[in-house]
Amino acid sequence: xxxxxxxxxxxxxxxxxxxxxxxxxxxxxxxxxxxxxxxxxxxxxxxxxxxxxxxxxxxxxxxxxxxxxxxxxxxxxxxxxxxxxxxxxxxxxxxxxxxxxxxxxxxxxxxxxxxxxxxxxxxxxxxxxxxxxxxxxxxxxxxxxxxxxxxxxxxxxxxxxxxxxxxxxxxxxxxxxxxxxxxxx
Amino acid sequence: xxxxxxxxxxxxxxxxxxxxxxxxxxxxxxxxxxxxxxxxxxxxxxxxxxxxxxxxxxxxxxxxxxxxxxxxxxxxxxxxxxxxxxxxxxxxxxxxxxxxxxxxxxxxxxxxxxxxxxxxxxxxxxxxxxxxxxxxxxxxxxxxxxxxxxxxxxxxxxxxxxxxxxxxxxxxxxxxxxxxxxxxxxxxxxxxxxxxxxxxx
Numbered sequence: 001x002x003x004x005x006x007x008x009x010x011x012x013x014x015x016x017x018x019x020x021x022x023x024x025x026x027x028x029x030x031x032x033x034x035x036x037x038x039x040x041x042x043x044x045x046x047x048x049x050x051x052x053x054x055x056x057x058x059x060x061x062x063x064x065x066x067x068x069x070x071x072x073x074x075x076x077x078x079x080x081x082x083x084x085x086x087x088x089x090x091x092x093x094x095x096x097x098x099x100x101x102x103x104x105x106x107x108x109x110x111x112x113x114x115x116x117x118x119x120x121x122x123x124x125x126x127x128x129x130x131x132x133x134x135x136x137x138x139x140x141x142x143x144x145x146x147x148x149x150x151x152x153x154x155x156x157x158x159x160x161x162x163x164x165x166x167x168x169x170x171x172x173x174x175x176x177x178x179x180x181x182x183x184x185x
Numbered sequence: 186x187x188x189x190x191x192x193x194x195x196x197x198x199x200x201x202x203x204x205x206x207x208x209x210x211x212x213x214x215x216x217x218x219x220x221x222x223x224x225x226x227x228x229x230x231x232x233x234x235x236x237x238x239x240x241x242x243x244x245x246x247x248x249x250x251x252x253x254x255x256x257x258x259x260x261x262x263x264x265x266x267x268x269x270x271x272x273x274x275x276x277x278x279x280x281x282x283x284x285x286x287x288x289x290x291x292x293x294x295x296x297x298x299x300x301x302x303x304x305x306x307x308x309x310x311x312x313x314x315x316x317x318x319x320x321x322x323x324x325x326x327x328x329x330x331x332x333x334x335x336x337x338x339x340x341x342x343x344x345x346x347x348x349x350x351x352x353x354x355x356x357x358x359x360x361x362x363x364x365x366x367x368x369x370x371x372x373x374x375x376x377x378x379x380x381x382x383x384x385x386x
Contacts, residue, residue: 006188010195017199025207026241030248060311070318071299096295108235108256152253
């Protein structure tokens with residue numbers, strides 16, 4: 001092949017490569033960001049189905065989450081479809097809270113919030129993938145359709161004196177596989 | 186054979202470069218392309234956050250600047266990087282954020298709102314007071330005439346109750362106005378909702 005042709009094809013190839021890279025990135029970027037978070041969770045010792053409770057409000061030292069809020073405490077967990085349904089037990093909490101369920105594309109699959117809970121009582125919810133998997137339990141629940149799901153809990157802090165109280169709530173939140181829950185009950 | 190190898194290497198280099206710097210490309214697009222966002226005065230929001238039907242490129246942009254954000258059913262995130270006159274927000278200046286009506290959230294369902302300052306890098310700004318935001322005033326009841334203003338400056342004012350510090354060095358900054366549990370007016374008519382003004386002092 002002539003040198004001029006090689007140069008021309010190489011430049012064309014470079015541009016085609018850049019285009020291909022952009023297309024790949026557009027499709028997979030949200031998933032890459034989620035994978036990074038899963039790696040960080042694992043590095044910090046949290047497996048699938050375990051909570052990582054952030055016990056302090058975000059400040060300028062927090063660099064993992066872009067534009068973090070400073071009015072809620074976060075609790076984060078990842079769950080896998082292959083582990084089957086989970087039971088989520090939430091102690092009574094008199095302020096705003098939400099658990100958002102996101103897939104790898106960062107689509108919100110649904111929420112469990114203070115509006116779903118009975119006030120001033122402990123609440124139990126079920127997280128499932130298929131109605132056939134769950135026994136005849138009367139819990140409110142959320143149905144997921146994702147292999148991996150990111151759960152982000154947010155708990156409102158009205159004033160800094162409440163942080164310890166909310167930390168205790170976070171520690172009391174229970175995420176347990178349904179089969180283990182049924183064995184225990 | 187060598188020629189084909191060279192062409193392939195250029196393809197791989199091109200792919201690698203664009204994947205490596207895709208985040209920077211997203212930053213550029215976020216700054217310069219409005220996409221399907223909603224604009225209301227100096228504030229912008231994106232109704233597609235967290236939605237399955239949102240385009241791939243917008244999802245990538247959201248993952249870049251708002252990973253894990255709630256969708257607009259739960260929280261509406263308004264962001265401003267300019268004041269009401271359209272000038273960049275800069276920390277060498279002082280600003281008032283003036284509310285003339287109570288933000289449209291469902292207070293009876295524990296909805297609330299907050300104002301937070303972020304540096305040019307989109308992270309919280311170090312300051313000696315560890316103060317980054319102000320939130321919903323518990324004492325103002327829904328339905329009351331609502332007058333509220335928040336002062337932004339680098340120097341601590343005499344009355345710091347409604348004050349949020351700005352970055353000490355002169356830099357661009359942005360303001361996030363979060364509305365948790367927005368009401369139907371905010372969700373369905375965000376473009377006409379009465380949002381606070383950002384006025385340079």
